[in-house]
Amino acid sequence: MSTRLPRSSGLSLGLVRGRRIMRRRGHPHRVLALDLETTGYDPEDAEVIAIGTVPVVDGAVRIGEVRRTLVRPAVASAELGIAAHHLRPSEVAVAPPLEEVLPSVLTTIADADALLVHHASLDVRVLHRAARTTGQPWPRPAIIDTVELITRCRNRERATGSGRRLPRDLAGARAAVGLPPHQAHDAAADAIATAELYLALRARLAG
Amino acid sequence: MTGPHAHGVLGPEGFLRALPPFDRLEEDAFAAAVAALEVIYIPADTRVLERDGAPSRHLHIVRKGTAxxxxxxxxxxxxxxxxxxGLPSVLGAARPEFDVDALDDLLVYRLPGDVVRRLTASPAFAEEVTRGLASRLRATSNPADARGAPIAVAMSTVDALLRRELVTLxxxxxxxEIARAMRAEGVSSVVLSADPPAIVTTRDxxxxxxxxxxxxxxPGMQVASRPILSVDVSTSVTEARVRMLERSIHHLGVERxxxxxxxxxxxxxxxADASSPFHVQRELASTPAAAFAGLPDRLHATVAGLLHGGLSPLEVTRTVSMLTDGITRRAIELAAAELGPAPCAYAWMTLGSDARREQTLLSDQDHALVHEETDEAGATWFHELASRVVELLEAAGLPRCPGGVMATNWSGTMTTWRQRFAGWITAPDVRALYETSIFFDHRVVAGDLEVxxxxxxxxxxxxxxxLLARLAAAAGTSRPPLGLFHRVRSTADGTVDLKAGGVNPIIALxxxxxxxxxxxxxxTTDRLEIAxxxxxLTPDAAEQLTEAFRxxxxxxxxxHQEAWRRRAPLSNSVVLDALTPSRRRHLKEAFVAVGRIQQxxxxxxxxxxVSR
Structure with missing residues (x-):
């Protein structure tokens, strides 16, 4: 999610029971950056309305493989969230429901060595719950969370007393590491933005 | 896509779509480019390509940062x-010609070499890529007819437009061979004697x-077009124009x-067009003094037409000079008619850009008078002539020279002028040498005295x-605005003066x-050629200077056109960020080439x- 972080951001990733360790030396070969646009911030009832993914293979974001999938929410009263995401209700109304699009998303996740999300706790829990309710196996991907990478940068920079503190939001963090502005609230654009931020943070932590 | 921030929020695809020459790609070709597009992040101080190392496998487009x-x-x-x-390396599968390092963190969009090579199959794309080559061709096939004497009348049939024998091979x-024939004959098309005949144009x-x-x-026949679309000599010019527009062709055969x-x-x-400069030229011969104020608009409209018609900038400036000559001659004629006959023979010299036939519509008056020996009354006559001409030219949109280089201040006999020239040449001050250099570019526009x-x-x-060393030092007085690592240096308001930083150094060279x-x-371009x-000068350097000048x-x-349309004051300073990325790139390349050759x-x- 690229939106303002909710107060409940302290959710434990343990619930997902994923492998969340990034190898210390060498980076995963194939990482899938993912962004969800949802109707709210509560993982228990937020509905997915758009899924954006883009693979990062050997440090290169594959723009040709960007996927943007619209999803029709089960509850029709999700229009508030839709407006915030620049999606027209009519667009979403003709989109396939989540159970239809989820299998291919889960396969794409399974094909990757790690799943990359900005503020993973919300999006990963929403996806995990969706898999459970539609009766599909959760591929248990290793999780890379750019918010967590930001925290590691902040800790390191606090230790060395260098620089300003990196903001935790996607747009703020990107600006702070010198990345160009992006079209926020578009799942595909946010996924690309997350992938680029990941590459920048990765280089910063390696340095 | 115009403003400086217009591609601020574009994603990779949008950014590429707005970037020339990708903006000109057909949908299919562009989709293929996006399908292969990748984003990489290169931390500062990383070596990206090594000179004479492995060929680059990608074209690297900088999205953020500096390489x-x-x-x-x-x-x-x-x-x-x-x-x-990485483009030459990718296109030729050759070893890189430069070391490339990330000066700061780079966000790079990259395209695989095979994709770039396929893209260059698109003519629009290749044109940008082969820009250097194309301009070389243009330089050799420049139609000589634009330099010739103006044609006096607007003609009614195409017969009258046939001013030369057919060039056939x-x-x-x-x-x-075809390109060489075009250069030798100064034509933009050659006919091949096949049956039916075929035509090859510079565009082909x-x-x-x-x-x-x-x-x-x-073989020429492989790139030639035939049959040649033709009209009879009795066809009207208007009809011929319509035919060419309909078929989107730039050359039309004429049959007799x-x-x-x-x-x-x-x-x-x-x-041949009635709104053409030749028509304006003809009108000038009878323009009354009161109508001089209307001339700037006429001239701007004419230049707009020429630019729109695709004439090269140097042809346009030659035309502006030709028209300025016409205005000057008319002004002298009007002034002399009031003053009575001249006391002796004289020459009205135009100076600077007009003398070089490189005039734009933002130009001061620069002129001087040479006359035979005369008495005090004669000198007064010439001063009066000059004053009246200055006023008329001012009315016609040519401001007085702020430095006072005008015939009102600068007149004299042949002897006086020869002494002045000798004095300037031997003056010890390099700065003075540069300032008087305007007199070295002179041309007689009226009067019959030989100078x-x-x-x-x-x-x-x-x-x-x-003297050569001092002139060389003088030529270094104005330099391209380049800073560290060849970045273009703009002023506090973000502008770059194209005249002071670009045109003037080339003219001085x-x-x-x-x-x-x-x-x-x-x-200037003739001078570079003779050099x-x-x-x-090496042919390569001359070509780079010529292309930069153009x-x-x-x-x-x-x-200037744009300012004129907005009714804003004309200026030679452009806002750097208002230029398209490709224009900015060309601007930098041109400044760098000029700076290097100048040095x-x-x-x-x-x-x-000398400077030391």
């Missing part, structure tokens, strides 16, 4: 947002030969008794090494090199010693 291209540790060029590197001619050489990567020995008699081009039509002797004064000093060559040619013949003049003309020429002639 430095250098050779043997000497910085040569930077690549910033919208600029790319055997059907077996290859494209190299660009689109079907250069852009397709074909060699000079490609069923046989091809000649070829007319869009340029020929333009000159060739001034060139002889100059030529007598050509083997004077000390041309003047210097013509001096060295002992030539009295005036036009190549005399060994003062580019700066084009930008200035367009910029090496000054060095060769010992100008640095």
């Amino acid at each position: 430095l291209l250098s050779r043997d540790g000497v910085p040569a060029l930077t690549a910033e947002v919208g600029e790319w590197f 055997p059907a077996t001619a290859d494209v190299g 050489l660009r689109d079907r030969v250069l852009a397709e990567g074909r060699d000079a020995d490609t 008794d069923g046989a091809l008699a000649g070829v007319i081009s869009t340029g020929d039509l333009l000159r 060739d002797t001034f060139d002889e004064v100059v030529r007598a000093h050509r083997s004077d090494g000390v 041309g003047r210097l090199l013509a001096f060295e060559a002992g030539s009295s040619l005036r036009a 190549v013949e005399q060994g003062g 580019f700066f003049q084009q930008l200035r003309l367009e910029h 090496s020429t000054i060095h060769r002639l010992g100008g640095e010693e």
Whole structure:
């Protein structure tokens, strides 16, 4: 999610029971950056309305493989969230429901060595719950969370007393590491933005 | 996509879509580019490509940050947002010609080499890529007819447009022979004697030969068009124009008794047009003083038409000079009619850009008078003439020269002028030498006194090494606005002065090199050409300067046009961020080329010693 972080951001990733360790030396070969646009911030009832993914293979974001999938929410009263995401209700109304699009998303996740999300706790829990309710196996991907990478940068920079503190939001963090502005609230654009931020943070932590 | 921040929020696809030459790609080709597009992040101080190392596998387009291209540790060029590197290496599968390092963190969009090579199959894309080559071709096929004397009348049938014999070659001619024939004859098309005859135009050489990567020995018939679309000599000019527009062709055959008699081009039509400069020229001969105030609008409209018609910037500035001459002659005629007959023979000299036939519509008056020996009354007559002409020219949109270089202040006999020239040449102050250089570019526009002797004064000093060194130092007075790592330096308000930083250094070089060559040619591009013949300049350097000159003049003309349409004051300063990324790139390349050639020429002639 690229939106303002909710107060409940302290959710434990343990619930997902994923492998969340990034190898210390060498980076995963194939990482899938993912962004969800949802109707709210509560993982228990937020509905997915758009899924954006883009693979990062050997440090290169594959723009040709960007996927943007619209999803029709089960509850029709999700229009508030839709407006915030620049999606027209009519667009979403003709989109396939989540159970239809989820299998291919889960396969794409399974094909990757790690799943990359900005503020993973919300999006990963929403996806995990969706898999459970539609009766599909959760591929248990290793999780890379750019918010967590930001925290590691902040800790390191606090230790060395260098620089300003990196903001935790996607747009703020990107600006702070010198990345160009992006079209926020578009799942595909946010996924690309997350992938680029990941590459920048990765280089910063390696340095 | 216009403003500086317009691609601020574009994703990779949108950014590429807005970036020339990708903006011109067909949908399919663009989709193929996006499908292969990748984003990488390169931390500062990383070496991206190594000179003579492995060929680049990708074209790298900088999205954020600065890459430095250098050779043997000497910085040569930077690549910033919208600029790319690795292209020659990718296209030729060759070893990189530069070391490329990330000066700061780089966000790079990259395209695999095979995709880039496929993209260059698109003529629009290849044109940008082969820009250097294409301009070389343009330079050799420049139609000479635009230099000739103006045609007096607007003609009614195409017959009257046929001003030369058909240029034909055997059907077996290859494209190299065709290009050479075009250069030798000064034409933009050649007919091949096949049955039916076929035509090859300069455009064909660009689109079907250069852009397709074909060699000079490609048979001409492979790139020729036939049958040649033709009209009879009795066809009206208007009809011919419509035919050409309908078929989107730039050349049209003209038949006499069923046989091809000649070829007319869009340029020929333009000159026949009633709104053409030749028409304005004709009108000038009878324009009353009261109508001078209306001239600026006429001239701007004419220039707009010429630019729109695709005339090269140097043809446009030649035309503006021609019209300025017409205005000056008319002003002199009107003034002299009131003052009575001249007391003795004289010459009205135009100076500077007009003398070089490089005038834009943002130009001061620069002129001087030479007359035979006369008495005090005679001198008064000339001063009165000059005052009236200055006023008329001012009314016609040519402001008074702020430095006072006008015939009101600068007149005298041949003897006086010869002494002045000799004095300037031997003046010890380099700055003074530069300031008086405007007098070295002079041309007589009215009167019948010969002033060739001034060139002889100059030529007598050509083997004077000390003088050459001082002139070289003077040529370094104005330099391209380049900063560290060849970044373009703009002023506090983000502007760059195209005249001071681009045009003036090239003009000064041309003047210097013509001096060295002992030539009295005036036009900068002609001077560069003679310098190549005399060994003062490499053909490559001359081409780069010519191309840079053309580019700066084009930008200035367009910029003036735009201001004129907005009724804003004309200026030679452009806002750097308002230029498209590709224009910015060209601007930087042009400044860098000018700076490099300026420095090496000054060095060769010992100008640095003088400045010290």
